[in-house]
Amino acid sequence: MSIVAPKPALQVEDLHVTFRAPGGDVHALRGATLEVARGEIVGLVGESGSGKTVLGLTALGLLPRSPHPDVSGTVRLDGEDMVAAGEEQRRARRGSYITAVFQDPMGSLNPSMRIEAQVAEALGGGEPDSIHELLAQTGIPEPRIKARCYPHELSGGLRQRVMIAMALARTPRLIVADEPTTALDVTVQARVLDLLAGAARDRGVALLLVTHDLGVAARVCDRIAVAYAGRVVELGSAGEVLGRPRHPYTVGLLASRPRLDGSIAGGDLPTLPGQPPDPRHVAPGCAFAVRCPSASQRCAESPPVVVDGGQRCECHHAGSLDCWPATAPRARVGSELSSAHSLRVASGVIPIPAVVVEGLECHFPRPRRHPFAAASEPLRAVAGIDLSVPAAGSLAIVGESGSGKSTLLRAVVGLLTPTAGRVTLGPGASPQLIFQDAGASLTPWMPVGAQIAERLATLNVPRGERAARVAGTLEAVGLPAEVAAVLPRKLSGGQRQRAAIARAIVVPPALLACDEPVSALDVSLAAQVLNLLCELRATLGIALLFVTHDLAAARAVADEVAVVKEGLVVEHAPTEQIFTAPEHHYTRELIAAVPNLAEAA
């Protein structure tokens, strides 16, 4: 009796997708190969521009029509070739065979339809009972009430659960989930992720989880595929890929990720040099070679596919890389910092704090329900916070969205007048703020250098010295001086954040406030920016007030961590203590929610 292997749920072979755009052809996928077996959960991990989203959309048959995509290669759903199929055939497959969960549930749900109507549509018509049951199965409390709601009446986590319910409605063979939890808070993220994976497993539905976050993939995936420059460069079981990566890119990606455990802290994250190639001009041969420390002559040729057990890797050096250090601890910045500290202590100077915040409260009036309603209780975004940052110190404020952490930061730098309490700033230049969206924090129509020079102008630096100061500062943050004459849109995301940092430090402020400075950046860039912030702190003596939802990033830069919830500090302790011995249950919940690579590996 011969056992016929079941056809895989999704089989992608040598898939090329090229968008014909006016500025030149964009090679989004250049021969990607991937297989998702029935009932299997595969994580497709990559940085922005790696082609991971395009792969998901091609599988769904949902590529945009403009710019026009050229697709070649094969995408088989249950053995049926979708590239050759017509639009009718693809449409028939969607909804019953293959479904999707996208990042932004608000954009995917119809704002003018009740939840029950939308779920009924996904079910292909259904009794109210089956709708409520489906909603209940995806962990939606009070499904009868929630079914009557419109999408805007639900929280982000609930909306994403509705999307998952709709994706599961007709028990498809495969769900493509593209960054399904990226927009959610860390604790919600963990729950939604577990729910999605659990529901898929229970029903034997295969899941292709497209994500930029290795931790997310590590948490739930059976196998992990790593995408780089339009190819799947490594594919293997989660444990193998995370524990014994064979491709140098995977090694670098894993190493540059800030961790909650291990020895890397104090701003010395290993980083990948360089940046991903421009998808318009990809050199022949291995696309990673220009960034690869072990690149050799052979890498100009197309890399061979090396198969080792269940692990597949595209690299000339695949076998010989496993002894790379996954972590490269160094103590340079840390030691400088401590020497600066000890110097100050030794000379007997009591450092004046960079900022002291006492009893800070920020209230916002809530709109009245109707014109004659009594004024409702104001929203207490910050409800009484005391904290201080020592000169050249570093404090991370950690909390979820709506915790008041950004409001606190705005009050500290003076963009917002607090309702009550006091902010006392230490001596020195006025505090500066680094925004999450560096692109939006730079004026689009002014050259970068002119924006940096504005701070010099306000501090009466002579006109003749400004250009040199700007050029010097740009070099200090790792940008060439030529950037001065460039408009922000010509820079990449990481370069924009560096330019914004250059503006903040051209006259070193006593306090540099950072509002989620790396959460919009890819892993390798984020590590570079975190290192830069730590280095600036050490060399210029700038104190950091670092607001983030990312505990690992907080650990990488901060001496102390304050956990905020609902406008109050629930725990404030030295960084090591927060992570090794958290006292407040909310802190423990936050730490538990962070996807941990070590577990999976």
Place this chain on the structure above:
Amino acid sequence: MSLTADRRVAGAAALATGKPEPLELRQPLRVRLWRRRDLAFGESARAGILGALIPVAVMTLIALAAPLLATHTARGITAIGPLHGPSLSYPFGTDDIGRDVFSRVLYGIRESWLGAVGVIAVGALFGGLIGALAGATGGFVDTLLMRLTDLFLALPAPVLAIAVIASIGPSLFHTLLALSIVWWPWYARIVRGEVRALAARPHAEAARLAGVGRVRLLLRHLVPGALAPVIVTMSLDVGNLILALSSLSFIGLGAPPPAPELGAMSSQGLEYLFGHWWVPIAPAAAVALLALVANLIGDHANRRLDQRMT
């Protein structure tokens, strides 16, 4: 053996140091902090502005050159007498009292085009100033200025034109004055809205934190962002204004008779429509052509500029 080991060490070091990303720029650059050229728009947008400005300039030149292109005077009676059909020397024929219709239409185009462009320039300048002021100051000043704007917005153009002409007499200038009074509030609202939206963006907050003064913040960080929508509105408005001017003059609210106004010419020529069609049709066709050209320019600007600066 040792070679690979060396490479591995080098690799680890490169991983650890985190060299800055190489900058890839498409054009050669000079190290300069300031560029005098307007930096508010990308290349496509800049092409959009040029594509709108050049036709406007060409049309304006034609309008200004009307006396050179006209074969006769606008008001003088020709030798061949009234109501002659189109011929080689009189392309649009003559009207009921023997004036050359072609020359009158050319002069009419001049009045309409220059009038429309003038009203828009005045409206955009005055409205833009009010809007920028309201948007940048906020609070009481904002409320006051914007309620004032609403007041003017509520005035119906024809009624206002009748009032102006009844009190100070009919003339093209008075019609333009009436139109300017009702036209500027649109620009005030657009600029104010843009400035307020931009002021809430991180780039304006970052500039405030950098210590940039209020005037400079407004002029360098906010107003340039409002230029694109204003230019789009201006170019789309030319057509509207040509129609508005012609309608007012059609119902007798323009310059008094012998003046060559397109609207007045077609209304006065209406009684000859069946016997001598060229008398009303030639000026009416000129209005249609002007409005069409203006709208094409406006659409072009809209397409190229509306995608903003991203």
